[in-house]
Amino acid sequence: MKTAKTYFLGALLLGLAVFPMLVPNPYYIHLIVVIAIYAILLFGLDIVVGYTGEISLGHAALFGIGAYTTGVLVVKLGVPFWIAMPCSIATTAAFGALLALPALRVTGPYLAMVTLAFGTIAQIFINELDFITNGPQGLTVFKPVILGHRVTTVDFYYFSIVTAVLSLIVVNRMLKSFIGRALEALRASTIAADCMGVSVYRTKVLAFVLSAAFAGLAGSMYTFSEEYIAPNNFNFELTILFLLAVTLGGRKTRSGSIIGATIVVLLPNLLSDLELFRTITVVVAIAVVVGAGYALVKTSTSIRQLSVPLTAVAAFVVFGFTLEDIAEHRQTIFGLMILGVVYYLPDGIMGYLRDQVKRFRPNWVEAHEIIQDSGNKAATEAIASGQLSPHQGNLLEVKNLVMQFGGLKALNKVNLCVAKGSVHGLIGPNGSGKSTMMNVLTGIYTPTEGTVRYNGQSLSGRPASEIALSGIARTFQNVQLFGEMTVIENVLVGLHHTFNANLVDVVFNSRRYHEEERKARERAAGILEFVGLASLANEEARNLPYGKQRLLEIGRALGLNPSLLLLDEPAAGIPPADLPELTDMIRKIRSHGITVILIEHHMDVVMGVSDNVSVLDFGQKIAEGTPDAVQKDPKVIEAYLGSEVELPGHSKLQIVAV
């Protein structure tokens, strides 16, 4: 598959290299230049939309800011193009950082509104600052002169192709690295990403800055390609066009960006000719009818299911043939296309093709997903405990902890001491405050009162990612895996902290980065071996059965080299026959010097493996001691059963040794 891809890319590049000689028509050459420029922008937009899952309606404005920075510098200040272009990139990157600020506070439709406002304001500013931008009249910027030779359309064509290919290589390397994994983790679960030491704050800013930088480069090139820019070039319609391109081409693939760019560049040309548009509606209708017929015969699709797309396509043809002026309805057509794509091709054209390939070749996995190392270290060697500064006494000391939600005290003056190297059970009936305790310990909640000291140091005021990096790892009651990532990639996010390489290392594939990636993959493979998921390394996490997802969460948390591991109901969903294996695993984790806090409703697991057990009820600690002592405590039995009962016999706390 990789060879087929390489051949295809080689043929494409060769075709592009000879295109101006075979088709010397400047119109077609210019179209390909615009496709290359849009593709560069879409590589960047995909970082925000595809990878981090945010919506940006401000990329047309960033594109405009990049274009105008070059235009103003070249025309008004006489700055040479080779300085103006990096200035455009730097300026839009700075605006990207500005856009990241609201993205840290709001997401989804709210962020879309903020970025839309940014786009509108930017356009108004460009319009109003006419002493710099020439206002609505726009700026005329000729192609640069290099060594006495004015750059021609064909020269610029080659420059655009080379820049697009370089951008593709740069963005591809970034997104296939630990940086891309961190971005993708944010999309799936910001809380889990934070708890794996991936700072949501830094990663979001990075995503917006990188994305905006590509928009700046594209904008700067657009200025030279068009030789004229005006505020209207960067309007709302362009934003919609960019979003359509990313969605239609397919998220998280560079080929999707290129396909999307090609479609949206050609689309307005197609939509400017009414006759051509009508022909397209008929061709689309025939394709849909043939597809529907095939689906009806070959699959279990019913006529009822097909009635919606068939009616929609019939309406599309009627719409095409009743239109008088197509230009007026362009935005409506784009909007309808987005609707259709979101509904029928949610993963875009590339996503659809990938699904088809997987259908016909179920064992196919993308090359980068495969564990490339032979010689894995032994599974147990992959488990390491973080190095703590020497500190006498308990690893964790919680004093008078109160966590209040409105009028409810989920934790009420709780004291808890956890000895180094022990397994400490934390039990209690539903709603007693166990998960709240986990969330406070990992920095998700800021406690209302009280102190938490870990290895002698206060945790108060420290963000979740910092707490994680100090050696506290966790799993979640409601599994929070990075579902679209493979099993091994999930563990690699846990190993994010092992990378010292920077962006430059990644882009130039430096030896340092290469070595770190190799070691991380080797460790991840060892960890998967340890949690019994090695054979599923290349499976998407969302496809695992629930019990295995829990094991994967443990593996991902072990990647952090934790000194303290918080396990929130690890046995939930694990078949009873496999529970002894789980308790064994917890013991092995302890034998590596990792302290464990275990929340569990399976009493046989918690009592079988814990050195000490604390019991919560209505936010208060009601008992503490060895498993034996706790299970005989009448207060504990009352809390669980709601009334005094005799021990043992009817107790839910009846213990089965594991």
Ligand SMILES: Nc1ncnc2c1ncn2[C@@H]1O[C@H](COP(=O)(O)OP(=O)(O)OP(=O)(O)O)[C@@H](O)[C@H]1O
């Ligand atoms: N973010 C929140 N906002 C409001 N109330 C909350 C929040 N988180 C937890 N609570 C409440 O705090 C109490 C303790 O909840 P918590 O999830 O910690 O209990 P638990 O012991 O983990 O229960 P379970 O065993 O069912 O998971 C519950 O009454 C819950 O509704």
